[in-house]
Amino acid sequence: MKVLSIGIHPDDADFGTGGLLLVHARSGNETVILDLTEGELSTNGTVEERREEAQRSAHVLGISARINCRLPDCGINRCNTEQLACLVRHLRKIRPDILLVPYWVDDHPDHVEGSYLMMRARYTAGLVNFLPGDEPYRVPVLLFYPCRRTFTPTFVADVTGVYEDKERSVLCFESQVGRSSGHRVTHLNSPLFLERLGARARSFGALIGVERGEGYLATEPLPLDVRGWLFPAGEGM
Numbered sequence: 694m695k696v697l698s699i700g701i702h703p704d705d706a707d708f709g710t711g712g713l714l715l716v717h718a719r720s721g722n723e724t725v726i727l728d729l730t731e732g733e734l735s736t737n738g739t740v741e742e743r744r745e746e747a748q749r750s751a752h753v754l755g756i757s758a759r760i761n762c763r764l765p766d767c768g769i770n771r772c773n774t775e776q777l778a779c780l781v782r783h784l785r786k787i788r789p790d791i792l793l794v795p796y797w798v799d800d801h802p803d804h805v806e807g808s809y810l811m812m813r814a815r816y817t818a819g820l821v822n823f824l825p826g827d828e829p830y831r832v833p834v835l836l837f838y839p840c841r842r843t844f845t846p847t848f849v850a851d852v853t854g855v856y857e858d859k860e861r862s863v864l865c866f867e868s869q870v871g872r873s874s875g876h877r878v879t880h881l882n883s884p885l886f887l888e889r890l891g892a893r894a895r896s897f898g899a900l901i902g903v904e905r906g907e908g909y910l911a912t913e914p915l916p917l918d919v920r921g922w923l924f925p926a927g928e929g930m
């Protein structure tokens with residue numbers, strides 16, 4: 694079992710899917726993060742700082758591999774064929790069983806474009822005549838995770854037992870969630886950010902009667918027996 698989580702910037706996957714990645718990693722499954730950009734236009738933090746933070750968080754989450762596509766920040770475009778080809782190549786190489794993608798409704802245009810670009814890439818990777826020569830592959834399960842905007846989830850993963858470690862991974866992104874002098878104020882470094890993330894985990898968790906959850910949205914029917922292995926039981930169950 695291999696799970697691939699897509700981040701548009703080098704913290705999205707950690708904030709949105711860190712709990713599920715931890716649960717899978719601890720169940721012996723392979724987890725990979727593919728970040729589309731290096732976040733070079735971020736309000737706070739340099740590219741170098743963000744690279745280092747992303748690696749530290751990957752270590753906390755027990756990620757097998759973390760790859761950055763180095764697509765342009767604020768330049769993700771669902772119609773760009775070069776960007777599509779880059780993602781198709783990665784999907785065919787990684788060949789995950791489950792693909793986690795940011796929800797397409799969001800404030801940040803890159804999150805919106807990146808979500809649609811991934812949907813395109815997931816389908817296109819299965820077309821034998823697109824970049825012929827590479828072995829085609831279509832990821833069987835596609836799930837969306839929330840960034841700024843949320844949804845009523847199709848699935849909730851119980852992340853109760855790993856939530857402390859998820860928070861540790863979030864705190865690795867000091868340039869984004871920290872408030873060192875010189876940092877401009879953003880929604881990420883608001884004193885309320887961690888509380889809001891925790892409140893969302895409480896809210897999703899309440900839907901399935903556990904302490905903390907991560908919500909995921911499916912837009913296509915999934916075989917019933919898939920549910921058993923989508924979310925291995927967390928330590929809190």
Ligand SMILES: [Zn+2]
Binds near residue numbers: 801
């Ligand atoms: Zn982002």
